[in-house]
Amino acid sequence: MSEIRHYGYIRVSTKDQNEARQLEAMRDLGIMERDYFIDKKSGKNFDRPQYQALKSVIRRGDILFIKELDRLGRNAEEIKREWQDITHEIGAHIVILDMPILDTRQYHNGLEKVISSIVLELLSYMAEREREKINGRQTEGIAAAKNNGVVFGRPKQAISDDFIMVYEEWKEGSITAVEAMRRVDMKPNTFYRRVKEYEQQQQVG
Numbered sequence: 001m002s003e004i005r006h007y008g009y010i011r012v013s014t015k016d017q018n019e020a021r022q023l024e025a026m027r028d029l030g031i032m033e034r035d036y037f038i039d040k041k042s043g044k045n046f047d048r049p050q051y052q053a054l055k056s057v058i059r060r061g062d063i064l065f066i067k068e069l070d071r072l073g074r075n076a077e078e079i080k081r082e083w084q085d086i087t088h089e090i091g092a093h094i095v096i097l098d099m100p101i102l103d104t105r106q107y108h109n110g111l112e113k114v115i116s117s118i119v120l121e122l123l124s125y126m127a128e129r130e131r132e133k134i135n136g137r138q139t140e141g142i143a144a145a146k147n148n149g150v151v152f153g154r155p156k157q158a159i160s161d162d163f164i165m166v167y168e169e170w171k172e173g174s175i176t177a178v179e180a181m182r183r184v185d186m187k188p189n190t191f192y193r194r195v196k197e198y199e200q201q202q203q204v205g
Helices: 020-028 049-057 076-090 111-147 161-172 177-184 188-204
Strands: 006-012 036-040 063-066 093-096
Touching (some): 076 093, 161 188
Parallel strands (some): 006 036, 063 093
């Protein structure tokens, strides 16, 4: 029977971030430096060179230590898929140091599959709810800003004196519509919208 190996996976999102805290946790466990796999990439997916290298060497019975679940990844569905690959397809254990319930070594007779599934579903739900809250706050903030007169998007091009002068020349046939648009620096849709607005103002006046 082959020797059980202990591996540590460490991830920071950018090259500027410091992985010292995660490294210290791995050293405290006595994991050999040759068995650290360190990625400096976003956790949005698992297209990371060191993570893929880790998956190529980890074997049944080996133990993978990770400081926090979000170091493994940030996409709930992909985390669940990778968790299944490592614990069920490969047959290795995963230990999330900051979340003792996510230590597959403590469950046996298929219970580890049930517990891990429940916890990961719960975490996925919490992550989804957090995203919804953030999106909800953004929507509320935009609505409040609009109520307070804040205008989003490109500023509306006003009907200026220059526009009126160019409009009158165009209406008289002195210049083409293309020339009129060039002079007022407007695209066709914008130009004709302003024409309509101006003509409506003239009718009201």
